[in-house]
Amino acid sequence: xxxxxxxxxxxxxxxxxxxxxxxxxxxxxxxxxxxxxxxxxxxxxxxxxxxxxxxxxxxxxxxxxxxxxxxxxxxxxxxxxxxxxxxxxxxxxxxxxxxxxxxxxxxxxxxxxxxxxxxxxxxxxxxxxxxxxxxxxxxxxxxxxxxxxxxxxxxxxxxxxxxxxxxxxxxxxxxxxxxxxxxxxxxxxxxxxxxxxxxxxxxxxxxxxxxxxxxxxxxxxxxxxxxxxxxxxxxxxxxxxxxxxxxxxxxxxxxxxxxxxxxxxxxxxxx
Amino acid sequence: xxxxxxxxxxxxxxxxxxxxxxxxxxxxxxxxxxxxxxxxxxxxxxxxxxxxxxxxxxxxxxxxxxxxxxxxxxxxxxxxxxxxxxxxxxxxxxxxxxxxxxxxxxxxxxxxxxxxxxxxxxxxxxxxxxxxxxxxxxxxxxxxxxxxxxxxxxxxxxxxxxxxxxxxxxxxxxxxxxxxxxxxxxxxxxxxxxxxxxxxxxxxxxxxxxxxxxxxxxxxxxxxxxxxxxxxxxxxxxxxxxxxxxx
Numbered sequence: 451x452x453x454x455x456x457x458x459x460x461x462x463x464x465x466x467x468x469x470x471x472x473x474x475x476x477x478x479x480x481x482x483x484x485x486x487x488x489x490x491x492x493x494x495x496x497x498x499x500x501x502x503x504x505x506x507x508x509x510x511x512x513x514x515x516x517x518x519x520x521x522x523x524x525x526x527x528x529x530x531x532x533x534x535x536x537x538x539x540x541x542x543x544x545x546x547x548x549x550x551x552x553x554x555x556x557x558x559x560x561x562x563x564x565x566x567x568x569x570x571x572x573x574x575x576x577x578x579x580x581x582x583x584x585x586x587x588x589x590x591x592x593x594x595x596x597x598x599x600x601x602x603x604x605x606x607x608x609x610x611x612x613x614x615x616x617x618x619x620x621x622x623x624x625x626x627x628x629x630x631x632x633x634x635x636x637x638x639x640x641x642x643x644x645x646x647x648x649x650x651x652x653x654x655x656x657x658x659x660x661x662x663x664x665x666x667x668x669x670x671x672x673x674x675x676x677x678x679x680x681x682x683x684x685x686x687x688x689x690x691x692x693x694x695x696x697x698x699x700x701x702x703x704x705x706x707x708x709x710x711x712x713x714x715x716x717x718x719x720x721x
Numbered sequence: 722x723x724x725x726x727x728x729x730x731x732x733x734x735x736x737x738x739x740x741x742x743x744x745x746x747x748x749x750x751x752x753x754x755x756x757x758x759x760x761x762x763x764x765x766x767x768x769x770x771x772x773x774x775x776x777x778x779x780x781x782x783x784x785x786x787x788x789x790x791x792x793x794x795x796x797x798x799x800x801x802x803x804x805x806x807x808x809x810x811x812x813x814x815x816x817x818x819x820x821x822x823x824x825x826x827x828x829x830x831x832x833x834x835x836x837x838x839x840x841x842x843x844x845x846x847x848x849x850x851x852x853x854x855x856x857x858x859x860x861x862x863x864x865x866x867x868x869x870x871x872x873x874x875x876x877x878x879x880x881x882x883x884x885x886x887x888x889x890x891x892x893x894x895x896x897x898x899x900x901x902x903x904x905x906x907x908x909x910x911x912x913x914x915x916x917x918x919x920x921x922x923x924x925x926x927x928x929x930x931x932x933x934x935x936x937x938x939x940x941x942x943x944x945x946x947x948x949x950x951x952x953x954x955x956x957x958x959x960x961x962x963x964x965x966x967x968x
Contacts, residue, residue: 490795496830505817578817586813593773593885594827594875595802601830 473699477673480599480680484607487599496597499605506609510571511616517570521562522621526629529553531638547651550629555656559621560663561708564671567614568700572675575606576696579679580689588680603676611668618664662711670703726751726786726883726914727772733780734767741767743945745781752912754905754934756952758919759941765918768941769885772916773805774798803831806876810888812868814860814875820867821847821856824874831879846874851897865892873901883914905934932956 492498533553534546579602582588591598630648633639678696682688727749734742742764749755749772757765770776771783774790783790785801793801814823825843828834834842847853850870855863860871869892876884884905890898905915915934931938932952940948940955948955 494796494799495833497833582816585816586809587815589775590807590809590813590815592775593802593805593807594830595799595805596826596830597799 477670477677477703480603480673480677481607481669484599484604487597488604491597491600496600499601502601502605503609503612506571506606507613509574510567510610511613514566514570514613514617515620517566518563518617518621519624521566522559522624523628523632525558525562526554526625526627527632528629529558529625530629531633534633534639547647550648551626551651551656554625554629555622555652556659556712557708559625560618560660560667561704563614563618563621563664564667564704565701567610567617567668568671568697568704571610571613572671572696572700573693575610575672575675576679576693577689579676580682580692581686583680583682584684584686584689603673603680606676607669607672610672611665614668614671615661615664618660622660659711659715662715663708666707666711667704670707671700674700674703724750725784726753728784728787729771729781730784731781732771732778732783734764734771734776735779736767740944742771742778745946747939747946749914749916751914752909754909754915754917754936756917756919756931756935756938757941758938763941764944765941766887769887769916769918773807773885774801803827803879804882805885806879806881806883807885808869808872808876808887808889810891811865812860812872814868814871816860819857819859820852820863820871823860823871824878826875827879842878846878849877850874866894866897869893870897873904877904881908881913884908884916886915886917888918902933909934 530546530550533550534543537543537546537549579588582602588598588602591601626648627645630639630645675696678692678699682692725748727747729745729747732742732745732747733740734745745768747755757768759765767776771778774783774785774793777791785793788797790798790801814820815826818826821843822829824846825839828839828842832839844853847856850873852863852867852870852874855867855871860868863871869889873889890901893901909915917931917935919931935952937949938952938955939946942948948958950958
């Protein structure tokens with residue numbers, strides 16, 4: 451009895467320990483098969499599904515613009531005003547611009563954009579692909595000789611990654627410009643604060659980190675959401691479950707990548 | 722050279738340890754019509770899937786023109802799929818594409834045709850299936866029967882060598898059904914193969930038109946082929962005894 455309990459316990463513990471690695475492996479395999487499918491189909495002179503990519507980019511990018519601009523403006527104002535109020539009290543007024551840039555460009559902008567896109571597009575992708583599976587649309591494509599990794603997964607990866615990249619640039623531009631101009635207009639910022647100082651505080655490594663995060667977050671969101679959609683098997687009740695799982699796993703994946711890139715690939719320098 | 726388009730040799734198929742098909746052997750020559758009859762979850766759709774090369778058998782072998790289907794290269798398998806047309810129950814149209822785009826999909830994906838030629842081929846199929854007026858609409862907004870007709874148009878557009886029909890007739894109006902049967906007979910006359918799955922013996926008994934496209938009827942029961950023969954013979958047998966009630 452005791453032995454059976456211990457055996458069950460170790461089995462369950464083993465499952466919980468290994469499950470994240472198995473999940474990560476499946477996500478990487480989906481990326482691999484999509485890229486492989488792209489290469490094979492291009493070699494066979496198949497046309498890139500630009501329409502699907504553009505529709506995905508439109509849905510993820512253009513339709514999310516209003517919320518991205520509002521979030522960027524609010525964040526920019528809060529970060530700049532808070533730092534320019536607090537730092538001078540500690541004699542660190544000269545770091546306002548650089549710290550604002552680190553906070554907005556390196557850390558908050560990519561993750562906030564990612565969170566917004568997970569909420570909007572991640573769920574939509576998982577739900578759409580899940581429903582496609584249940585309606586046998588995926589089966590139909592397979593039986594017509596249409597490579598679903600090339601026609602369904604790859605355009606989502608390309609569309610979401612491109613859209614997130616563009617949205618992150620727009621987010622940063624709005625946050626930095628708005629964060630400077632609105633408090634300046636309301637006379638909250640010190641008189642010696644100059645916009646050019648903000649701009650000159652952006653280093654090349656910040657741009658690299660930003661680009662890395664935008665690209666990796668975009669790929670992670672599209673892959674996780676598409677994978678969860680493809681996991682739907684039989685019932686319509688699985689669709690919302692998979693969509694929710696897609697959201698949670700995308701968030702975890704983005705946080706994990708954020709830590710990896712920020713702390714290990716290109717840590718902050720130049721303070 | 723083999724005379725058979727497809728050969729199934731002692732095929733077994735299981736999913737997650739659950740047996741779906743057991744010991745299925747079948748020869749399908751060119752221009753042959755086969756009808757699979759069985760209850761829900763009897764394995765008809767799985768048999769179609771195996772014949773399509775969408776799944777590999779867990780035992781036995783499937784040969785396509787003499788070559789094991791499991792050993793075909795990606796390109797060979799894709800060419801096979803390209804030469805096949807499929808119609809599922811309810812149409813299974815791509816929901817975010819218009820009726821026109823659904824019909825054009827195989828051409829757009831596989832063939833680099835000039836726009837005018839592609840348009841004329843799609844238009845011809847839409848006219849043939851009498852669905853031109855729905856061309857610009859999404860599947861969600863069209864009647865169920867139109868979805869099935871669209872699915873037939875999509876299956877016919879690439880001049881298929883083999884047709885897989887999974888419960889395709891249930892939603893069709895009698896007039897359109899008659900018309901599609903004529904098209905299927907013409908395809909068979911051109912040595913194209915037709916594999917058709919039908920829900921149960923009842924629909925087979927109630928619809929004698931099946932004999933016009935099926936050269937052989939297979940009754941699938943308890944995960945295997947329990948009865949096979951010419952449509953007329955199977956029909957008479959089913960009507961003569963209480964066999965039909967047990968299938």
